[in-house]
Amino acid sequence: MRIxxxxxxxxxxxxxxxxxxRAAGHDxxxxxxGTEAEIVHGVGKAAPDLILCPYLEDRVPRQVWQRRRTVIIHPGPVGDGGPSSLDRAISEGVPRWGVTARQAAEELDAGPVWATRTFDMPAVVPRKSALYNGPVADAAMECLHEVVTKAGDPSFVPAPAQTGVPGARLCPLMRQAGRSFAGDQPAASSRRDVVVAG
Incomplete structure (x- = not known):
């Protein structure tokens, strides 16, 4: 498959x-x-069977996702959305989190679901980088392999997004003010805020 x-x-x-x-034999x-025009041109030149977005901070142009299957890997479970998913998961101390592979759609983080994985959050509050490079990356890879398998099945239809694990919801970008803490705040709760910024 050309990916x-x-x-x-x-x-x-x-x-x-x-x-x-590549190890699985795909091209x-x-x-x-880059800019919307650069993305549209690059996709047209590559002519892929499937577009995967394991790390994308910007919106996929409509011209792309309307013409080619485009699946975005979101570092949050089904029902979660927004750019600060991992920050919230850490700061709120959720016991379980996940990763979702969603088809690109008009509304961000709301497209049909191709694959999802959940995992227990570490008992010790993690740094964001450790969470991202550990259980999030592992779950993302499982989702990517599942997406590629499903993309090869002409009868597959992705499922509408439903609710996911507790704490999953659409939230805005977490600003620095949301990561601050008071000096008299208990250490257990303030540590969560400190590690988010790390």
Whole structure:
């Protein structure tokens, strides 16, 4: 299968996806997201069967997702949305979190679900980078492999998004003010805020 990774950066997860998909025998290209016109041109030139977005900070142009199957990996469970999912999961101390592979749609983080995985959050409050590079990346890779398998099945239809694990919801970007804490705040709760920024 001809697969294009549309990414904001060729980070650890993007590299891991590229290596794994190539090892599975797929023809895998990478397109760094630029302007809308650059994305549309790059996708047209690559002519992929499937577009995967393991790490994308910007919206996929409508011209792309309306013409080609485009699946975005979101670092949150079904029902979660917004750019600060991992920050919230850590700061709110949720016991369980997940990753969802969603088809790109008009509304951000609301497209049909292709795959999802959940995992227990570490007992010790993690740094965001440790969470992202550990259980989130592992779950994302499982989702990517499932998506590719389903993409090869002409009868597959992704499911409408439903509610997910407790705490999953659409939330706005978490600003620095939301990460601050008072000096007299208990250590257990303030530590969550400190590690989010790390």
């Amino acid at each position: 294009l990774l549309l990414v904001s950066a060729f980070n650890g997860l993007s590299q891991r996806a590229w290596c794994a998909l 895998v290209g990478v397109l760094l997201a």
